[in-house]
Amino acid sequence: MVDNVEEIRKNNVLHLPQRPAVDIEFLDLTFTVPQGRKGSKLILRSISGKFRSGQLTAILGPSGSGKSTLLNILAGYKSTEATGTILINGEHRNLKEFRNISRYIMQEDVIQPLLSIDEAMMIAANLKLGKNVTVCDKLEIISDTLDLLRLTPARNTLTNKLSGGEKKRLSIALELLNNPPVIFLDEPTTGLDDLSCSQCVSLLKQLAKGGRTVICSVHTPSAKLFSLFDAVYVISSGQCTYQGYGPDIVPYLSNMDITCPTHYNPADFVMEVCAGEYGDCQDKMVSAIDNGRNIYRNNQLTSLFESNSPTGNDQNVIHVMECISNKEHKNTSWDQFKILLIRMWVQMWRNKSYLLLKVVLHIALGLLIGNMYIGIGEDGSKTIFNFGFYFNCIIYFMYIPMMPVLLSFPLEIQYLKREHFNKWYNLNSYFCALTVSTLPVQIVLGSLYITMVYIFSYQPLEFGRIAAFFGICILTSIISESFGLLISSTLNLINGMFVGPVMMVPFIIFCAYGFGEGYASIPILIKILMRCSYLRYSFEALVLVMLRGRKLECPETEEFCMFTNLDEFIEIMAMNNGILWVDIVALVLFLIVVRSASYYLLRQRLMPNKTFMALQYIGRFIKTQMSEGR
Numbered sequence: 001m002v003d004n005v006e007e008i009r010k011n012n013v014l015h016l017p018q019r020p021a022v023d024i025e026f027l028d029l030t031f032t033v034p035q036g037r038k039g040s041k042l043i044l045r046s047i048s049g050k051f052r053s054g055q056l057t058a059i060l061g062p063s064g065s066g067k068s069t070l071l072n073i074l075a076g077y078k079s080t081e082a083t084g085t086i087l088i089n090g091e092h093r094n095l096k097e098f099r100n101i102s103r104y105i106m107q108e109d110v111i112q113p114l115l116s117i118d119e120a121m122m123i124a125a126n127l128k129l130g131k132n133v134t135v136c137d138k139l140e141i142i143s144d145t146l147d148l149l150r151l152t153p154a155r156n157t158l159t160n161k162l163s164g165g166e167k168k169r170l171s172i173a174l175e176l177l178n179n180p181p182v183i184f185l186d187e188p189t190t191g192l193d194d195l196s197c198s199q200c201v202s203l204l205k206q207l208a209k210g211g212r213t214v215i216c217s218v219h220t221p222s223a224k225l226f227s228l229f230d231a232v233y234v235i236s237s238g239q240c241t242y243q244g245y246g247p248d249i250v251p252y253l254s255n256m257d258i259t260c261p262t263h264y265n266p267a268d269f270v271m272e273v274c275a276g277e278y279g280d281c282q283d284k285m286v287s288a289i290d291n292g293r294n295i296y297r298n299n300q301l302t303s304l305f306e307s308n309s310p311t312g313n314d315q316n317v318i319h320v321m322e323c324i325s326n327k328e329h330k331n332t333s334w335d336q337f338k339i340l341l342i343r344m345w346v347q348m349w350r351n352k353s354y355l356l357l358k359v360v361l362h363i364a365l366g367l368l369i370g371n372m373y374i375g376i377g378e379d380g381s382k383t384i385f386n387f388g389f390y391f392n393c394i395i396y397f398m399y400i401p402m403m404p405v406l407l408s409f410p411l412e413i414q415y416l417k418r419e420h421f422n423k424w425y426n427l428n429s430y431f432c433a434l435t436v437s438t439l440p441v442q443i444v445l446g447s448l449y450i451t452m453v454y455i456f457s458y459q460p461l462e463f464g465r466i467a468a469f470f471g472i473c474i475l476t477s478i479i480s481e482s483f484g485l486l487i488s489s490t491l492n493l494i495n496g497m498f499v500g501p502v503m504m505v506p507f508i509i510f511c512a513y514g515f516g517e518g519y520a521s522i523p524i525l526i527k528i529l530m531r532c533s534y535l536r537y538s539f540e541a542l543v544l545v546m547l548r549g550r551k552l553e554c555p556e557t558e559e560f561c562m563f564t565n566l567d568e569f570i571e572i573m574a575m576n577n578g579i580l581w582v583d584i585v586a587l588v589l590f591l592i593v594v595r596s597a598s599y600y601l602l603r604q605r606l607m608p609n610k611t612f613m614a615l616q617y618i619g620r621f622i623k624t625q626m627s628e629g630r
């Protein structure tokens with residue numbers, strides 16, 4: 001095992017050029033979360049510290065001590081409610097700039113499914129490395145990274161079939177591709193065996209040696225692993241209890257009369273001390289290290305933040321950014337769009353069982369509904385049924401496209417959050433690719449259903465009417481899908497699955513309300529609400545397109561047919577004032593507004609502006625006030 005680690009150490013990460021130095025300091029960082037009627041919970045308590053470039057720093061602490069919270073705040077992933085100061089190379093952190101130079105590998109392995117490791121790496125390389133790097137170089141970088149993380153044997157395995165450890169290593173590999181100057185990793189060794197842990201930490205150390213700032217949280221590392229870290233930051237109940245070189249923790253504690261037993265793993269020992277197994281030492285340790293303002297070095301405590309102390313390097317973030325952008329060429333939005341679109345289509349195609357299910361569902365419903373309305377389209381005695389058939393079509397194209405989005409998009413947002421936060425692509429490219437990616441399946445399956453029910457129900461075989469019928473149904477389908485996106489951009493799976501169908505109820509009610517006599521007596525407010533239902537425009541458009549200017553025969557078996565003149569029928573239904581082009585324009589406007597709103601909400605979910613943050617805060621406040629204090 002040792003040989004292996006040494007081999008990796010020697011096996012330098014050649015493709016990764018040196019990075020300019022970035023030091024991270026934080027002072028009096030406090031983080032609180034609201035806790036129902038009990039008030040709030042203090043998670044980080046005015047902690048301070050400094051993480052240097054060129055060093056691999058481990059954040060250590062018992063479960064629930066605040067390691068992930070500290071990482072989230074430093075990485076800028078969740079920083080809105082934190083107070084305190086964060087300095088980057090001695091200057092106040094500009095989050096936007098900082099995010100361009102840092103990458104965050106989160107605890108959960110959220111990896112795009114239905115791609116092989118090779119494909120996932122190539123897509124990431126195409127998105128992150130840009131066009132300046134040739135395909136050959138990209139392949140070499142990918143091979144090096146996969147070798148380093150021992151993923152080569154599994155390179156053709158689909159990501160959803162990988163073991164937990166392989167997923168973890170892949171999520172590290174994906175972020176290493178473009179060699180960021182600052183890397184945060186939340187528990188990168190969890191789920192890895194001893195060898196993989198050592199290899200992973202050795203790799204991180206190598207990256208740090210190249211001038212990067214590598215910070216990771218770890219759970220009780222082995223003694224060997226513990227000694228690999230250049231610096232250790234111990235956190236307990238939201239306070240810093242130690243900062244310095246890992247093995248130095250033993251003399252540090254013995255100075256406080258807490259003696260580590262011989263042959264004992266210092267990492268295990270400090271965890272036990274923090275957990276109170278050696279008496280209540282926390283306050284003593286916190287005050288010795290001044291809650292992170294001091295560092296234990298050369299057997300003595302030194303202050304990190306003396307007023308005139310040098311910050312370690314004088315490069316500001318803009319300088320670092322310039323150094324990086326001189327070497328790298330970013331992809332254009334169009335390039336990102338193409339890569340993402342292909343990825344979405346590949347994943348869609350590989351999800352064969354779901355695709356097949358959709359096809360079967362459309363055919364089955366087409367057969368069922370087509371048979372229910374068989375022959376009604378040219379039967380003068382069935383005009384009312386025909387009218388119901390159009391309504392049926394509208395309801396079909398409301399629910400069928402919306403439900404899959406409500407189910408799948410909340411999970412998709414997790415991938416989006418990780419990739420977007422780590423600057424793989426911009427939201428515009430993603431959103432455009434998402435919009436385009438679903439169109440072919442939607443159009444093909446929608447057309448399959450329409451063709452079946454259209455033929456079964458004997459609708460007029462006139463090109464204009466056929467084209468308009470298809471167009472209106474598909475437009476309705478895309479608007480409904482956009483509503484699904486709008487809801488799931490904001491709500492989680494459970495809430496979205498409830499709100500989606502419920503939200504459609506008023507649209508259905510106002511679509512079907514007020515036909516026939518008495519339309520004129522409907523109050524103006526209700527009429528306005530009726531005009532707010534996109535389904536009404538779809539329905540009206542379908543009726544006008546399919547019935548206007550037609551007369552039907554009354555079958556010989558019937559003595560009397562009330563609605564053979566369909567223009568009269570339209571008048572009786574009070575739809576004679578409807579204008580087809582107005583309905584179509586209204587539908588297009590609905591589509592634009594709903595799509596734009598879902599884009600806006602998605603953007604706010606990823607990067608909330610001040611108004612949105614205030615709204616979120618008010619929402620949370622109301623929720624906590626209403627919830628039972630536990």
Ligand SMILES: Nc1ncnc2c1ncn2[C@@H]1O[C@H](COP(=O)(O)OP(=O)(O)OP(=O)(O)O)[C@@H](O)[C@H]1O
Pocket residue numbers: 033041043061062063064065066067068069070219
């Ligand atoms: N939004 C929140 N609401 C309520 N409590 C929270 C919230 N976020 C974090 N906490 C609490 O803050 C504490 C610290 O959480 P954090 O995830 O940072 O711990 P950790 O040290 O990373 O734990 P682990 O090692 O188990 O992952 C935990 O007790 C957790 O329950």
